[in-house]
Amino acid sequence: MDKKQTYFLITLILIGFLLVESSIYIVPYIEGLKELEIAVFVIGILILLGVIILLAKTKRHND
Numbered sequence: 623m624d625k626k627q628t629y630f631l632i633t634l635i636l637i638g639f640l641l642v643e644s645s646i647y648i649v650p651y652i653e654g655l656k657e658l659e660i661a662v663f664v665i666g667i668l669i670l671l672g673v674i675i676l677l678a679k680t681k682r683h684n685d
Contacts (some may be wrong), residue, residue, distance in 0.1 A: 623680050634673045641666030
């Protein structure tokens with residue numbers, strides 16, 4: 623895996639983690655965004671699952 627892919631995956635991991643954490647700890651307390659809590663959580667989980675799948679594919683490709 624080259625440097626660009628590594629940075630891209632690290633960025634996606636951070637974005638997914640921040641979305642999940644904000645949906646748990648920040649979004650429920652903001653009145654205008656309460657209905658987006660589930661959507662933010664699901665998007666964060668999907669990003670993290672996508673990163674796991676990409677890592678598995680690149681590992682399988684490199685082996």
